[in-house]
Amino acid sequence: MLLPVYNCAQHARASIDGILEQDYRDFEIIVVDDGSTDGSGEIVRSYRDSRVKVIRNETNLGLPLALNRGAEEATGYYFARQDADDLSSSSRFQSQVEMMDRDSTIGVTGSWWEWMDIYGETYAVSRPSLGTEDLRRILLDGGVPVPHGSMMLRRETYEALGGYDTRFWFSQDYDLWLRLNNTEWQVGIVEKLLYKLRIGPTYTPFKELCQRRYTEIALNQYLSRTRLEFEDVLGQVRTQFPECQQKVQHSEANYWSELGNAALLSLRDRSVSRMYFKRALRVRKSARALAGCFLTFGPLWLASLSVRLWRYAVRGYSFEGCEITARSPFQESAP
Numbered sequence: 077m078l079l080p081v082y083n084c085a086q087h088a089r090a091s092i093d094g095i096l097e098q099d100y101r102d103f104e105i106i107v108v109d110d111g112s113t114d115g116s117g118e119i120v121r122s123y124r125d126s127r128v129k130v131i132r133n134e135t136n137l138g139l140p141l142a143l144n145r146g147a148e149e150a151t152g153y154y155f156a157r158q159d160a161d162d163l164s165s166s167s168r169f170q171s172q173v174e175m176m177d178r179d180s181t182i183g184v185t186g187s188w189w190e191w192m193d194i195y196g197e198t199y200a201v202s203r204p205s206l207g208t209e210d211l212r213r214i215l216l217d218g219g220v221p222v223p224h225g226s227m228m229l230r231r232e233t234y235e236a237l238g239g240y241d242t243r244f245w246f247s248q249d250y251d252l253w254l255r256l257n258n259t260e261w262q263v264g265i266v267e268k269l270l271y272k273l274r275i276g277p278t279y280t281p282f283k284e285l286c287q288r289r290y291t292e293i294a295l296n297q298y299l300s301r302t303r304l305e306f307e308d309v310l311g312q313v314r315t316q317f318p319e320c321q322q323k324v325q326h327s328e329a330n331y332w333s334e335l336g337n338a339a340l341l342s343l344r345d346r347s348v349s350r351m352y353f354k355r356a357l358r359v360r361k362s363a364r365a366l367a368g369c370f371l372t373f374g375p376l377w378l379a380s381l382s383v384r385l386w387r388y389a390v391r392g393y394s395f396e397g398c399e400i401t402a403r404s405p406f407q408e409s410a411p
Contacts, residue, residue: 186222
């Protein structure tokens with residue numbers, strides 16, 4: 077298990093504890109403390125379990141470099157991934173290992189997953205069933221088939237791909253998926269809910285613009301089958317769009333409203349959706365949250381249709397002069 081940690085003191089212990097409770101017992105956790113400053117390092121180093129091995133980067137070097145460093149220290153035949161604020165079910169390793177043991181052509185496995193809020197409550201579920209063409213369509217559309225943290229890779233596959241491209245501060249998993257799709261390796265999806273993906277109100281236009289640029293570069297590399305050289309994306313975005321580093325107004329209220337929308341579309345549970353719209357209203361009284369709350373008292377079909385129309389209407393917008401796509405983190409792999 078490769079588990080990079082950067083300033084995730086609130087969730088790191090629960091994440092590691094969940095991994096240690098796996099039904100499959102033959103594993104190690106390579107924790108890479110990537111320059112944390114919030115006490116995360118002290119938490120991960122407090123474990124006395126011999127399966128927990130901690131590496132410390134003195135400064136924050138970024139996720140791809142942390143993953144590559146962890147892979148260098150790992151001794152296993154399979155590399156599982158998990159983000160430090162996410163959770164894995166106790167049967168995850170067993171299920172993914174069994175699938176890969178049965179079929180040597182599978183280089184990467186994922187699974188169905190739950191989407192959870194900052195408090196760990198599920199607001200949506202995703203149950204993809206992907207064929208080769210489905211995977212290609214998702215990738216060409218700029219998406220990924222499963223969350224990065226839910227992946228398990230063969231060591232052989234990882235090494236054949238050359239590991240993570242450390243130039244990609246964001247979208248490094250998208251780049252890896254594209255490179256994988258240029259090989260003969262197959263993708264497996266365990267059709268069980270084995271992973272819980274935590275989404276917080278962390279969206280910023282700056283991050284969105286950087287991700288879009290990295291995604292474009294990765295896709296161009298994939299289509300041309302050529303490694304492209306490019307300048308520092310983070311620096312370019314900071315220079316060209318300084319206004320996009322500003323704090324987004326009402327981000328917390330928007331966060332709860334979007335979770336209310338997702339609960340309606342995925343869980344089709346009006347009570348869960350209503351709870352999120354009420355949270356949004358407690359943060360900020362807005363017409364959007366109020367309308368969403370009222371919709372949860374009506375027919376489910378009307379509420380779902382209204383959410384879809386709303387999302388369609390706001391697919392593109394301008395933020396302080398920056399033209400970006402209004403694709404929130406909740407839509408990366410649509411629940």
